[in-house]
Amino acid sequence: MKILAIETSCDDTGICILEVKKSGKSDIFKILANNTNSQVKIHREYGGVFPALAKREHQKNLPILFEKTLKVAKTKIEKIELIAVTSGPGLEPALWTGIVFAKELSEKYNIPVIPVNHMEGHIFSIFPKNSKTFKINSSEKIFPMLSLLVSGGHTELILVKDWQKYKKIGQTRDDASGEAFDKVARMLGLPYPGGPEISKLANIERENSALGRLGSATARARGIFQQKNIRAPQSTISSEITLPRPMMYSKDFDFSFSGLKTAVLYLIRDLKEKNPNILEENNTKQKIAREFEDAIVETLVYKTIKAIKEYKIKTLIVGGGVSANTYLQEVMKKEIKSNMLKTKVHFPTKSLTGDNAIMIAIAGYFQYKNKKVKKNLDSIKAKGNLSL
């Protein structure tokens, strides 16, 4: 069957067409066409996503991308058997544009529609690798699975007991990790989205510093990762530039990044009091970026490993925009190994770390297999706070 998927939850307009065929216990997916139109440049001058503008851009982009996608897929709308559309969470005005577009196609061509949870999409985003076809074997023993979802709006740990059986075991109590990256980038005068910018600076600082790739001095000094054989070298990060790891040792699996963001604000204020030009000197921006990224990554990895141990997790899936962070990928894999865990770790291929329609198509297909097609189109609504 051919599935058309639409994603408009934030600032990326995504449309794709996938073809799915059953083969024994596996589903074989073929990506016939996939188009994503990023609005990053438009939102950059606002330092974040501006909902009314996002809505206008989605409305403008959807018909163009739709035609382009059909053309690339060499198919016609009449051949589409299912439409999957993101219904939440996200920005409601943006979500509505995709939903209205899906409903219009549904009515005109009599195609069923499946509303998809965007976060569930991020979980499914790890299945396609770097080729046009991929396979999902539903009988594979991958459960219990844990998903760390890290994006601009979310930071959560989801326990996946079986296909589509989700239990949220932890979440941020305030800012999402991506949001913290974006806000701190702004304080450092870096453009939106801040994650890749901070990451770039942090990596330069790591490479320049004698600490190399062994992790931060703060982490080792506190012994948080129980690595016994690494001698703590002298930190080359100025002792002035240290940040907290909020809620790292709390008994639950929750996170908090708002205090960390405020700590960066005060740190910059204090440094500037001594030297107004400090941010432009001595690689200070780089050093702050590194300490900030260390703080976020250490907290995310520490809590994830704790959950893996507690729930005897077989498979870890990391998804969402922040999963593109190379230091998070590196530390997560390294710490799972050094904690002697057999957990298989999956990050999405680079092009699918951010928002895209492919992940919505896959999640939609699984809903379809569970007979979740909505007969009544009126029941499909944008839900900004939809939860897993």
Ligand code: KG4
């Ligand atoms: O999943 P996503 O594309 O959109 C939402 O659903 O929010 O995530 C966007 C977020 C932004 O906050 C962005 O700064 C962050 O992902 N991000 C990163 C990196 N690339 C994107 N954060 C850290 N490191 C990165 N390399």
Ligand code: ZN
């Ligand atoms: Zn997302």
